[in-house]
Amino acid sequence: xxxxxxxxxxxxxxxxRQVCDVPSLEIDEGSFLAIMGPNGAGKSxxxxxxxxxxxxxxGKLSFQANTLLPGGKIPLELRRRVTMVFQRPVFTTGTxxxxxxxxxxxxxxxxxxxxxxxxxxxxxxxxxxxAKVSTLSAGEAQRAALARAMLVxxxxxxxxxxxxxxxxxxxxxxxxxxxxxxxxxGKTMVLVTQSESQAKRLATQAAFMLDGSLVESEPVFxxxxxxxxx
Amino acid sequence: xxxxxxxTESLRLLxxxxxxxxxxxxxxxxxxxAALVISSAFAIPFGLWLAFRRFWWKRTIMAFLYTGVGLPxxxxxxxVYLMLSRSGPLGWLGWLYTPxxxxxxxxxxxxxxxxxxxxxxxxSVDSSLRSQVLSLGASDVQxxxxxxKEAKVGVVIALVAGFGSVISEVGAVMxxxxxxxxxxxxxxxxxxxxxxxxxxxxxxxxxxxxxxxTFMVALMWLTLQGRRLED
Numbered sequence: 001x002x003x004x005x006x007x008x009x010x011x012x013x014x015x016x017r018q019v020c021d022v023p024s025l026e027i028d029e030g031s032f033l034a035i036m037g038p039n040g041a042g043k044s045x046x047x048x049x050x051x052x053x054x055x056x057x058x059g060k061l062s063f064q065a066n067t068l069l070p071g072g073k074i075p076l077e078l079r080r081r082v083t084m085v086f087q088r089p090v091f092t093t094g095t096x097x098x099x100x101x102x103x104x105x106x107x108x109x110x111x112x113x114x115x116x117x118x119x120x121x122x123x124x125x126x127x128x129x130x131a132k133v134s135t136l137s138a139g140e141a142q143r144a145a146l147a148r149a150m151l152v153x154x155x156x157x158x159x160x161x162x163x164x165x166x167x168x169x170x171x172x173x174x175x176x177x178x179x180x181x182x183x184x185x186g187k188t189m190v191l192v193t194q195s196e197s198q199a200k201r202l203a204t205q206a207a208f209m210l211d212g213s214l215v216e217s218e219p220v221f222x223x224x225x226x227x228x229x230x
Numbered sequence: 231x232x233x234x235x236x237x238t239e240s241l242r243l244l245x246x247x248x249x250x251x252x253x254x255x256x257x258x259x260x261x262x263x264a265a266l267v268i269s270s271a272f273a274i275p276f277g278l279w280l281a282f283r284r285f286w287w288k289r290t291i292m293a294f295l296y297t298g299v300g301l302p303x304x305x306x307x308x309x310v311y312l313m314l315s316r317s318g319p320l321g322w323l324g325w326l327y328t329p330x331x332x333x334x335x336x337x338x339x340x341x342x343x344x345x346x347x348x349x350x351x352x353x354s355v356d357s358s359l360r361s362q363v364l365s366l367g368a369s370d371v372q373x374x375x376x377x378x379k380e381a382k383v384g385v386v387i388a389l390v391a392g393f394g395s396v397i398s399e400v401g402a403v404m405x406x407x408x409x410x411x412x413x414x415x416x417x418x419x420x421x422x423x424x425x426x427x428x429x430x431x432x433x434x435x436x437x438x439x440x441x442x443x444t445f446m447v448a449l450m451w452l453t454l455q456g457r458r459l460e461d
Contacts, residue, residue, distance in 0.1 A: 053364040080367035090359045092376050103366035152367060 002029045003065075004156060004188045005050060010059035012045050020045040021213040022059070027205070029064075032182045032189045034199035037209035043192045044087065046209065047158050050190060051084040064155070080107070083154040087161045087192075089145030091133040096120065096144055099133045103152035119147045124173060138165035146174060150181065156188040157181060163198070175202060240435030251432070255439050258416040261329050262397040265336030270389060273341045277348025277388070278374050282360065295349075298342025303335075307405030310335040314406065327408040332416070335402035340392035347391055351384020352377055386451045394444050417443075 005027040012020040020042035027033050027050075035043050048054040049061065052074050061068045064081065068074055083103070091099040101116040109115075120126040123143045128136065136144060142165045149157060159178070163171045179202060181187045193199050199206055207217040243251055280291065312318050314326040314334070325331040355377050363376045378385060400418035407414035409423060417440045424433035 048361060048365075051361075051365045053361045076367070076369050079364070082365070083367070084362075084365040086358060086362055086365075088358065090356045090362050092359070092363070093380060102363070106363075106367050106369075106372055148366065158365075 003027070004029045004031070004063070006060075006062040007056075008060045010049065010056040010061055012042075012049060012054065012057055019212050020049070022046060023214065025207065025214055025217060027188065027190065029188055030182075030186045031205050032191070032203045033205045033207060034203035035190065035192045035207045035209060036194070036196065036199055041209040042212040042214075043209050044160050046214070047084060047160050047190065047192055050156075051082050051158050052079045053084070080152075081155040082158065083149040083152055083156070084158040085145050085149045085160060085162045087164065089141050089148075091141070091144070091148075094133065096125070096128045096131050096133055096136070100144055100148045100151060103148060107152070115151060116147075119151045120144075122177065123147050124170070139167060139170060142166055143170065143174070146177070150177070154187070156190070159189065159191045161192055161194065164194075171198075178202060236430040236434045239431030240433075240438060243431060243435040244438065248435075251435060251439070253412070254415055254417055254420050254436065255443075257329065257414075258397060258418075258440075259443070261332045261403070261416060262336060262393060265333045265340060265396050266389065266393050268333070269337045269340040269392060270344050273344035273392070274348050274378070274385065274388075275374075277345040278352055278378060280345070281349045281352035282374075292346075292349075295342045295346045299346055301339065301342065302401065303339055303399040304401030304405065306335055306338045307402030310338060310402065310406050326406065327410060327414060329407070329414060331406040332403045332414060335406050336396035336399070339399060339402060340396050343395055344388045344392040347388030348381075348385055351381040351388065354384060355380045390448050390451050393447055397443060397447075398440060 003026060005025065007022045007025040009024075010020070010022040011018055035046065037043055045054070049056055050063075052063065052068070055061075055068070055072075055074070056070050058070060063078065066075075066078055092102060097113065097116050097120075100120060101112040104112045104115065117126060117129060120129055123146060125140055125143050125147070128140060128144070133141070133144065142162060146162055157178075162178075163174050166174060175198070178189065178191075182189050182202075189202075191199065191202060205218065208215050280288065280295075310331065311326070313320045314323065314331050315321055316326075323330070325334065359380060360373050360377050363373045364370075368376060398418060400422060403409075403414075403416055404419050404422070407416070407419065409415050409419035415423070417436050421433045421436050421440070424430070424436070
């Protein structure tokens with residue numbers, strides 16, 4: 001199994017305040033890492049750096065054997081291998097179909113409408129295909145954001161508390177889809193969550209953040225693997 | 231001549247298709263239209279860039295930009311005049327008292343207006359949108375266009391304000407264009423001249439045209455930017 005990410009001495013500051021400090025972190029290809037910690041611990045910042053949409057101020061971040069140095073240009077081809085689902089999804093104005101198919105259109109792919117429709121069906125929101133994104137509830141928007149990210153079939157899927165706005169039935173549905181992406185398609189997944197039980201249900205590796213620093217990284221949840229529902 | 235007589239005479243001039251009035255109107259539209267197109271080609275990307283970037287001297291650039299918004303057109307005219315005069319650094323272009331000089335002056339006037347309003351419009355868009363479209367695989371240009379699309383009402387307002395400022399300014403075009411009949415006379419400079427000559431019906435006719443153009447441009451932009459305002 002190859003290495004997907006390797007971070008060494010990575011830090012990020014905003015307006016002079018350090019919000020993320022990762023002395024060392026390795027994420028293997030095909031692994032499912034859960035990042036936990038209290039609010040403001042720097043989890044989302046770490047995720048945005050893993051998504052390659054923000055660059056570290058210091059340190060070294062390697063992604064799929066490509067070393068990215070602070071301030072360096074990140075090739076688009078590399079960025080397109082990672083997709084992130086944000087905690088608070090924001091869409092471009094238009095219908096759900098426009099928003100969810102956005103990533104495919106960027107890539108100039110074909111059959112966008114049919115593929116979008118299939119993904120919306122998988123997430124149980126096919127009936128919203130013509131709805132305007134501005135009319136979606138928080139839960140529907142969260143599922144649309146998941147559909148938008150999964151549709152581009154990235155190598156790595158980063159999820160920032162993707163089930164916070166969902167009811168229990170939809171949490172089960174989304175977790176089932178995520179597990180399928182990980183186990184069946186071998187995608188590398190990184191999940192930020194406040195729920196230890198969710199981390200145990202899904203992840204194979206866990207990291208903990210506190211006050212902006214990665215304080216602990218465990219390879220697996222041995223106990224949870226036995227109880228992991230299939 | 232009473233105001234009423236001047237008004238009725240001006241309407242007669244407009245409806246009769248007076249060649250002189252038509253020529254002045256067309257030149258005004260050509261000069262201000264060209265200035266708007268060239269200015270926005272630089273000002274919109276600059277406003278976008280300024281909205282996205284964080285750097286320590288951004289505040290200084292913004293202060294210069296806002297100063298530019300309130301820049302007196304006569305001062306712009308004076309600087310452009312000096313630049314284009316025979317001994318100036320751009321004197322070799324031979325643009326003084328030509329429509330090109332007027333376009334240049336109007337670009338300088340409209341640039342800070344369009345750039346600053348575009349920046350404000352882009353900054354009003356949810357800052358997370360850019361990160362989210364980048365994470366979906368957008369290039370920097372595609373992400374910029376996605377944000378611009380969300381800010382389009384503000385960008386339309388920037389363009390209308392930019393056009394309004396140049397089509398209606400008189401100081402700069404008078405100085406660098408010279409108000410030469412048949413070559414550099416535009417609506418505003420012609421209004422000044424006709425008023426001085428006591429030809430109020432001509433001045434009023436051109437004033438009405440100026441007002442109509444500004445109104446129609448605003449209406450056209452608002453129609454072009456689509457249903458966003460109704461949402």
